[in-house]
Amino acid sequence: MKFLVLHGPNLNLLGTREPGIYGSLTLADINGQLAQLATELPCELMFFQSNCEGELITAIQNCRDECRGILMNPAAYTHTSIAIRDALSAVGLPCMEVHLSNIHRREPFRHVSLIAPVAIGQICGCGHDSYLLGLRGLFNYVKNS
Numbered sequence: 223m224k225f226l227v228l229h230g231p232n233l234n235l236l237g238t239r240e241p242g243i244y245g246s247l248t249l250a251d252i253n254g255q256l257a258q259l260a261t262e263l264p265c266e267l268m269f270f271q272s273n274c275e276g277e278l279i280t281a282i283q284n285c286r287d288e289c290r291g292i293l294m295n296p297a298a299y300t301h302t303s304i305a306i307r308d309a310l311s312a313v314g315l316p317c318m319e320v321h322l323s324n325i326h327r328r329e330p331f332r333h334v335s336l337i338a339p340v341a342i343g344q345i346c347g348c349g350h351d352s353y354l355l356g357l358r359g360l361f362n363y364v365k366n367s
Protein backbone atom coordinates (compact mmCIF):
# COMPACT_ATOMS: atom_id res chain seq x y z
CA MET A 223 0.00 0.00 0.00
CA LYS A 224 1.62 3.23 -1.18
CA PHE A 225 0.74 6.82 -0.25
CA LEU A 226 1.86 10.20 -1.54
CA VAL A 227 2.96 12.67 1.15
CA LEU A 228 2.55 16.18 -0.24
CA HIS A 229 3.89 19.34 1.37
CA GLY A 230 2.84 22.77 0.11
CA PRO A 231 4.59 26.14 -0.05
CA ASN A 232 7.10 27.33 2.55
CA LEU A 233 7.15 23.98 4.33
CA ASN A 234 10.69 23.50 2.96
CA LEU A 235 11.66 26.18 5.50
CA LEU A 236 10.43 24.25 8.54
CA GLY A 237 12.96 24.31 11.33
CA THR A 238 13.66 28.00 10.91
CA ARG A 239 10.21 29.24 9.79
CA GLU A 240 8.31 30.79 12.71
CA PRO A 241 9.27 27.97 15.12
CA GLY A 242 6.84 29.32 17.76
CA ILE A 243 4.01 28.37 15.38
CA TYR A 244 5.41 25.50 13.34
CA GLY A 245 7.94 23.91 15.72
CA SER A 246 11.65 23.28 15.34
CA LEU A 247 11.64 20.07 13.30
CA THR A 248 12.74 20.29 9.68
CA LEU A 249 10.79 18.81 6.79
CA ALA A 250 13.43 16.06 6.59
CA ASP A 251 12.82 15.29 10.30
CA ILE A 252 9.06 15.00 9.69
CA ASN A 253 9.54 12.84 6.61
CA GLY A 254 11.91 10.65 8.63
CA GLN A 255 9.30 10.15 11.35
CA LEU A 256 6.67 9.32 8.71
CA ALA A 257 9.05 6.82 7.09
CA GLN A 258 9.57 5.17 10.48
CA LEU A 259 5.81 4.93 11.07
CA ALA A 260 5.36 3.58 7.53
CA THR A 261 7.62 0.60 8.34
CA GLU A 262 5.45 -0.16 11.38
CA LEU A 263 2.02 0.04 9.69
CA PRO A 264 3.33 -1.13 7.10
CA CYS A 265 3.03 0.98 3.97
CA GLU A 266 5.20 2.73 1.40
CA LEU A 267 5.52 6.50 1.09
CA MET A 268 6.51 8.88 -1.70
CA PHE A 269 7.44 12.41 -0.61
CA PHE A 270 7.09 15.66 -2.54
CA GLN A 271 7.28 19.33 -1.58
CA SER A 272 6.68 22.29 -3.86
CA ASN A 273 6.15 26.00 -3.58
CA CYS A 274 4.23 25.92 -6.88
CA GLU A 275 0.53 25.19 -7.15
CA GLY A 276 0.85 23.58 -10.59
CA GLU A 277 3.58 21.18 -9.46
CA LEU A 278 1.42 20.03 -6.55
CA ILE A 279 -1.47 19.46 -8.96
CA THR A 280 0.74 17.47 -11.33
CA ALA A 281 1.96 15.33 -8.41
CA ILE A 282 -1.66 14.62 -7.42
CA GLN A 283 -2.57 13.67 -10.99
CA ASN A 284 0.54 11.52 -11.53
CA CYS A 285 0.11 9.43 -8.38
CA ARG A 286 -3.36 8.22 -9.21
CA ASP A 287 -2.39 4.80 -10.57
CA GLU A 288 0.44 4.15 -8.12
CA CYS A 289 -0.95 5.35 -4.79
CA ARG A 290 -3.92 4.44 -2.62
CA GLY A 291 -4.19 7.82 -0.90
CA ILE A 292 -2.65 11.23 -0.25
CA LEU A 293 -1.45 12.76 3.01
CA MET A 294 -1.30 16.48 2.36
CA ASN A 295 -0.40 19.69 4.09
CA PRO A 296 -1.49 22.18 1.42
CA ALA A 297 -0.10 25.05 3.55
CA ALA A 298 -1.39 28.45 2.35
CA TYR A 299 -3.05 26.83 -0.68
CA THR A 300 -5.50 25.31 1.82
CA HIS A 301 -7.24 28.65 1.94
CA THR A 302 -7.03 29.66 -1.72
CA SER A 303 -6.69 26.79 -4.17
CA ILE A 304 -9.79 25.65 -6.00
CA ALA A 305 -7.37 24.04 -8.49
CA ILE A 306 -5.83 21.73 -5.85
CA ARG A 307 -9.27 20.85 -4.53
CA ASP A 308 -10.41 20.04 -8.09
CA ALA A 309 -7.32 17.86 -8.66
CA LEU A 310 -8.10 15.87 -5.50
CA SER A 311 -11.71 15.44 -6.61
CA ALA A 312 -10.60 14.46 -10.10
CA VAL A 313 -8.27 11.64 -9.02
CA GLY A 314 -10.72 10.46 -6.37
CA LEU A 315 -8.05 9.12 -4.00
CA PRO A 316 -8.72 9.48 -0.27
CA CYS A 317 -6.87 12.53 1.04
CA MET A 318 -6.08 13.34 4.67
CA GLU A 319 -5.48 17.06 5.25
CA VAL A 320 -2.97 17.93 7.95
CA HIS A 321 -1.62 21.13 9.48
CA LEU A 322 1.03 21.72 12.10
CA SER A 323 -0.83 24.65 13.63
CA ASN A 324 -4.47 24.88 14.65
CA ILE A 325 -5.75 26.89 11.68
CA HIS A 326 -9.09 27.46 13.45
CA ARG A 327 -7.60 29.52 16.25
CA ARG A 328 -5.43 31.69 14.00
CA GLU A 329 -6.31 34.58 11.66
CA PRO A 330 -9.85 34.42 10.20
CA PHE A 331 -8.53 33.87 6.65
CA ARG A 332 -7.05 30.56 7.83
CA HIS A 333 -10.35 29.30 9.24
CA VAL A 334 -11.65 28.27 5.82
CA SER A 335 -10.21 25.21 4.11
CA LEU A 336 -11.17 24.68 0.47
CA ILE A 337 -9.63 21.21 0.78
CA ALA A 338 -11.60 19.92 3.79
CA PRO A 339 -14.83 19.17 1.87
CA VAL A 340 -12.96 16.75 -0.42
CA ALA A 341 -10.76 15.24 2.33
CA ILE A 342 -11.62 12.20 4.44
CA GLY A 343 -10.51 14.17 7.49
CA GLN A 344 -8.49 17.08 8.81
CA ILE A 345 -5.95 16.97 11.63
CA CYS A 346 -4.46 20.23 12.83
CA GLY A 347 -2.83 21.79 15.84
CA CYS A 348 -0.75 18.80 16.92
CA GLY A 349 2.57 19.97 15.46
CA HIS A 350 4.44 17.22 13.63
CA ASP A 351 2.13 14.67 15.29
CA SER A 352 -0.61 15.92 12.94
CA TYR A 353 1.27 14.15 10.13
CA LEU A 354 1.73 10.93 12.12
CA LEU A 355 -1.91 10.86 13.24
CA GLY A 356 -2.97 11.70 9.70
CA LEU A 357 -0.99 8.81 8.22
CA ARG A 358 -2.47 6.37 10.74
CA GLY A 359 -5.97 7.62 9.93
CA LEU A 360 -5.42 7.42 6.18
CA PHE A 361 -3.84 3.96 6.42
CA ASN A 362 -6.75 2.60 8.49
CA TYR A 363 -9.31 4.24 6.21
CA VAL A 364 -7.83 2.57 3.11
CA LYS A 365 -7.27 -0.75 4.89
CA ASN A 366 -10.91 -0.89 5.97
CA SER A 367 -12.43 0.25 2.70
Ligand code: DQA
Nearest residue numbers: 295296297298321322323332
Ligand atom coordinates in the same frame (compact mmCIF):
# COMPACT_ATOMS: atom_id res chain seq x y z
C1 DQA B 1 -0.14 25.39 7.75
C2 DQA B 1 -1.20 26.45 8.09
C3 DQA B 1 -1.41 27.38 6.91
O1 DQA B 1 -2.38 28.37 7.23
C4 DQA B 1 -0.12 28.09 6.56
O2 DQA B 1 -0.30 28.91 5.42
C5 DQA B 1 1.02 27.16 6.37
C6 DQA B 1 1.16 26.02 7.27
C7 DQA B 1 0.19 24.49 8.97
O3 DQA B 1 0.77 23.43 8.76
O4 DQA B 1 -0.10 24.87 10.10
O5 DQA B 1 1.88 27.37 5.54
O6 DQA B 1 -0.66 24.53 6.74
